Amino acid sequence: MKVASSPGIWATFRSLWLRAPLWRFALLSALLLTILFVLYPPKPLDGNQEPAAVVKNTADYLSQKTAAPVLPVPKTPVAAVAKNQTNPISGTVAVHSKPAVDVAAAAKTGATDVPANVMPKTASLSMVTADTDAKSNDSGVNNAIMGRLYSGSIQINGFKLPLPPGNWVKLATTSIKLPTSMGSGFFFGKIEHKRLVAAINGYVLKSKDNPGAGFVEAKACTQADPTRNFVFVEEVIPFDNEACWLIHSYFTPPLQQWADRSVKINLIDRAAAGDLAAKGVTYPQDLVDVRFIRFTKWGGMEVHYLFSPEAEGISSNTVMAYADMDWRGNNIGRYPEKVAYIDKLKAWGTAFWPKFKAGFTEAEPVPDLK
Structure with missing residues (x-):
């Protein structure tokens, strides 16, 4: 060959x-x-390479923007409302100007919308657990994705937010910028065995001027509302001193559709619901809302303390709409055990109210000397 x-x-x-x-x-x-x-040789497969894709925890709705609302300030203040008014007269708070898209959400959830001109921000989470050996805490959620836990109290823009007993995790935050004030919105959760048993959401605002022009009337405490369970009005003088608290109900099913932009949900609630979904945490249909409101010329603070009756063994009927909730003021009379639960929260709110006001006072600025 x-x-x-x-x-x-x-x-x-x-x-x-x-x-x-x-x-x-x-x-x-x-x-x-x-x-x-x-x-450029390829890296060896040693188990330390990055995953090919990382799943976002709150989808792409965080890229949306909302225009800054405008607070109308009348030239003359509205007449004061009588002090220590305890009869049930209230409505939804309009103090803190909100996007029009959130009005329907308030009707569904019974919660006040958070004012904001930017989208809420949540912790950057990966659905891929970084440490498979990380221990779980009482929440049942792996520490690798749970996030920092808070207890006792937390400072937010100078305001001291008192926390009920237990460990609380931040689910969502947002910056707030309005024409005459700025501040922060927030949503914290108390999680046990991958179930939300309590939550705290709300916002704090500080006037850009010292002392500032004040804020509009807290109508949640001054307008009649048969769906509300309780109201205590210490004083409501629009654009001056406002201090009151009330008990209402909060309907959660709309939050389960947090990824559907066609469903009108409060911006901060939407972000928190997405974070709960990323953590694999569920929540009950009904929560009871103990809402504290405190405003003066230089700033304001409104906080919703949301409690789950389910955590104390009190069940609720499954319903399709907020109007049919057992816990609404015009429905609750049929359920003696639920009335007793509201009475228990009245006692809690009465004891907690001074702590809330003290936390508000901590943020008071030093008066300008002119």
């Missing part, structure tokens, strides 16, 4: 090079890939 000579091989190569462009392209591509492989 004869072996082809070198001149014969070269002649064949030259003939293919000149007459076969497809072969020539394939040869050049193979040569280029070989050079790249030598210069």
Whole structure:
């Protein structure tokens, strides 16, 4: 058998090079890939490489923007409301101007919308657990995605937010910028065995001027509302001193559709619901809302303390709409055990109210000396 000579091989190569462009392209591509492989070899599969894709925890709705609302300030203040008014007269708070899109959400949940001109922000979470050996805490959620826990109290923009007993995790936050004031919105949760048993949401605001022009009337405490369970009005003087608290109900099913933009949900609630979904945490249909409101010329603070009756063994009827909730003021009379639960929260609110006011006072600025 004869072996082809070198001149014969070269002649064949030259003939293919000149007459076969497809072969020539394939040869050049193979040569280029070989050079790249030598210069940039792949990393060994040692188990430390990054995953090919990271799942976002709150989808892409966080990229939305909301225009800054405008607070109308009348030239003359509205007449004061009588002090220590305890009869049930209230409505939804309109103090803190909100996007029009959130009005329907308040009707569904019974909660006041959070004012904001920017979207809420949540902790950056990966659905891929970084440490499979991380221990779970009482929440039942792996520490690798749970986040920092808070207890006792927390400072927010100078305001001291008192926390009920237990450990609380931040679910969502947002910055608030209004024409005459700025501050923060927040949503915290208390989680046990991957179930939300309590929550805290609300916002704090500080006037850009000292002392500032004040804020509009807290109508949640001054307008009649048969769906509310209780109200205590210490004083409500619009654009001056406002201090009151009340008990209402909060309907959670709309939050389960947090990823559906067509469903009108409060912005901070939407972000928190997305974070709960990322953590694998569920929540009951009904929560009871103990809402504290405190405003003066230089700033304001409104906080909803949401409690789950389910956590104390009190069940609720499954309903399709907020209007049918057992816990609404015009429905609760049929359920003696639920009335007793509201009475228990009245006692809690009475004891907690001074702590809330003290936390508000901590943020009071030093008066300007002119």
